[in-house]
Amino acid sequence: MKLRPHCQSSFLSLLLSFVSWCTLTIQGSTLGQRDFIQLTSEQILALATATDPVANVDTNNPASHLSKILIPRTVGSENITLVREYIVSTLKVLDWHVEEDTFTDNTPYGSRSFTNIIATKDPTASRRVILSAHYDSKFFPNYPDNQFVGATDSAAPCAMMLDLAETLNPLLDQRKQRFEDGYDDGDDEDEDVADTTLQLVFFDGEEAFKDWTDADSVYGARHLASKWSTTYIAPNSKRRLIGHASLTELSTIEHIILLDLLGAPNPTIRSYFIDTAWLFDAMISAETRLKDAGALDQAETSTNFRSFFLPRTGSGNQYDYGYIGDDHVPFLQKGVNILHIIAYPFPRVWHTLGDDASALDVLTMRRWNMILRVFMSEYLNLRPEMSQPPPKHDHLQRSASELPSDLVIEIG
16 A cells, blocks of 8 residues: 555546546446435344354454465465455355456566456346455565565455355345345335445455555556456346446446455544545444444443544544555546545554554454444345344354364465
């Protein structure tokens, strides 16, 4: 990641917004800003307890999502293959459509192979909102630095995404079934929202191999933004896009929400873009209502409660704080609306060996899991009261004693 000066990025944001408006190639198919139907306190509590919000980010459990990801996983290594296979298999068990987007690119160390993971709950939906993070860890050439595991950067965000997929899966299945069965709630906007699916993107190659430059960074995001901008949607492949022969994959993205550097205690999250300020506010609202519903741990609310988010108004704050170079930038440059959820200042352990399990705070990760559950449920107009307990998948529930004795994870 690289911090961009405020003045430079403010001008760029305005320019990109103008270009996007003029070309009418991206945002014409999106629903735009709207009022979410807020969940009741009972629904919020149901989401908070639908699955254990700690289990998937518990580093003391070797079978948790986070433990499976929290290893050195540099581009092209055997370890990143193990992590990729774990992410892919976890989502396929949940019946998500998974694409492995493999390509090669030149790096300061020669040509390397990269693979983005793209998981879509309902590929036939006309639009999608993307939740994303990078799953590679930063490359260091020498020991001991090459043991870097990137707990906040970004193993924990990836585990949070898998937790969200597992928790919302029954709700997403039910909503799709209702849509296909033709249930009419008497609201055209509800029907429009129901045709927006959730897509998870795990980017490869976010980290620079040497020094962060436009050429040595965000390899996977640059490739995917370019690919989607020139990939046209096949006729009749989407439910409500029949006859639209000129739409690209990029044009059906409503928003990209990018998670990075999360999991350490006391993060400060800012709003970077005017066009997604309303989404930022909705995420703040989700956190506030979790607290009011009593869903947060007592240890978080027994003393002075501190929000993760910096309000956009008051004390000299403003809409646009500039931006931080990250996987969203290639999409931003093509006019896609971005909500960047990144801790700034960065965690003090950033790009050091200290960014390991000890840098993570379990209550912080628990709160992030619940914020994402409420926020994405309201974005997609899901209905927790209709959910059934999610199925237990054996490969997600095995204890350490049940793991294969020949499972060896390469370190380095």
